[in-house]
Amino acid sequence: MNEAIFQHPYAMNRAAKQAFLMDELTRLTDFHKCHCEPYDHILRTVPFESEITQVEHLPYLPVQLFKMMDLRSVPKDEVIKTLTSSGTTSQQVSKIYINRETSELQSKALVSIVRDFIGKQRLPMIIIDTKNVIKDRKAFSARGAGIVGFSNFGRNHFYLLDDNMEIDWDGLYAFLEKYKDERIFLFGFTFMIWQYFLKVCLDKNIQLPLDNSILIHGGGWKKLSDESVSNEIFKQSLFEQFHIPLVHNYYGMVEQVGSIFMECEHGHFHTPNFADVMIRDFETLKPVMNEKRGIVQVISILPKSYPGHSLLTEDVGTVHGEDNCPCGRMGRHFTIEGRIPKAEIRGCSDTHAFDQQNGVNM
Template identity: 50%
Template sequence: MALDDVLATGPYSLSHDDKQQLLVEHLNRLTQHHAEQCDPYRRILQAYGKDKQVWDRVEDVPFLPISLFKEFALKSIPDDAVVKTLTSSGTTGQKVSRIFLDKETSRYQTKALAAIMQDFIGGKRLPMLILDTQNVIKDRRLFSARGAGILGLSNFGRDHLYVLDNDMQLRADELKEFLATHRDTDILLFGFTFMVWKHFYQEIKRLGLDIDLARGVLIHSGGWKKLTDEAVDNASFKKALNHLCGLERIHNFYGMVEQIGSIYMEGDTGCFQTPIFSDIIIRDPIDWSVLPAGREGIIELVSILPHSYPGHVLLTEDLGRVIGEDDSPDGRQGKYFEVLGRVPKAEIRGCSDTYAEEVSEGAV
């Protein structure tokens, strides 16, 4: 099936055998394409003795450690075909990933995201609250993960309101006015988990605002790392928002700038659901073998969207486990999984520098 046809197919419509067959066919095509077009990628395959091969199973296709995108400019297109460069978020001084997109890959990503969103919120554009400041999307040449996420999701809404001002303060009056205007329709809310909690939920609570979001659908992402101090997890997050403003439909999603578009939305299982254009494999760091469902290991993500950069098979730095496959109560096919945080950083004892301990470790 050609990629455009895959993108036109229901994103959760294939069960194991069909999906694996589809993926491996595209992954072989992409591996060959990147080997031909991306010199560093070809060198890696050659060093591992894995060039010029066709793979039978998804798990056999060689993976790249995701942080290579921080060290090297990996792209499979000529410089003048780059239409966007995405960067991962990172603190000052920290290296960030650079992902080069051409028109084609960008289009695939948009379509994939649209298919996923449509499955969760329907095909109609909803009035949309963006739980962030407009500042993050100002520089259009160099998108941060946050800016790219917001712009990507903005396509699914209309009458957008950025609910935070430039000083990260809640624009309470505008918010109330927005809700009054759109009181008879579903509304879409999007934000980063931490921002939603810190600058939206806590502010509404602190100010004692009466906000009714019973007709809202909240999509959020970004992880719980910054919220661990406050002991907020997915369940308490949902409960708190429901309590405060009647928000019932809340979907976390997992994804990364290195594979934008093919995101993993939280389905009725409370787990992240894999769509047909991407998949998850859990590996044992002891020998990189594939772990069965239920076992915790390092998350490898495959996606058949990356054409402009060799990011189709990536070993992430996240821990997770597959919970089930093809048996979600909401009828969505595919594996679903949990993310269990980052691989703990190795104690810095290498590089023999007396001051190595002072190298800052920023949160991503």
């Protein structure tokens, strides 16, 4: 695969990107048909487009299928780790089987995306979570996979929460004193940051010297929307309490780890060279024009070990343009509104909320 797509992740214009994706995704579709029997059966059964001349014609799977069946395109002995989505009341989780090639591509993709936003230097890092979530390195939850992936961009990692989900105040103040003259990188899942860090500090009126820091977060918006907390309120609260100048949300899912969509300073999620989104009509599932709401379809060339390269999500979104965001990044830029009504909750950090409600110890 051409390394240039990772070196400059937002450089391809529409014509170049569509040609590149069409070639890679067609090849992936053929590979998974030959090596994943359930996938081949689905494509033979479901009436997708008979003539594939554009990316939008390629077949796609609803993400729910990964909760219902094992979809794997490599032998079991080539699987080096299994990722799982969060649980629900039905205890159904997606199982995503990762081989070494897919893992390496996911790492390259994540590095290229995150460095575009925070630079190449590894920064002192605060992880707004508990270390328990990454205990089993061979079977990660989406939350654990996110922490491990983003940990690569930090150094001298400090886990903010103890086993009881309470802030380690002594450790935090010592960390902030030690790195008071350096830029600090904070990472966590949106609900965890809100529930166990920001709300605690708001209630106690604790302000922290984080004016030279950058925070990246994602997942868990269902819980916040229930509390009427929007992305804007979330950012403003962080700024008022901690003076954090740079806060970047990201959109992603365990079914396509690595192909995350980062939010730029203008509030748009961005598609890198190796991934894309399109919006489909709620009823016809036909692609819709820009600025029209619909169901989000995510596309990625990274999944080599399972047929997750073209997925129909349960999320509602809108594409606002392509190659014309004021931030200067090429590719489609879009926003996410939330879940399709009555869709099953599947947020990365909703795992913890579910576990609390059902008395499960993490």
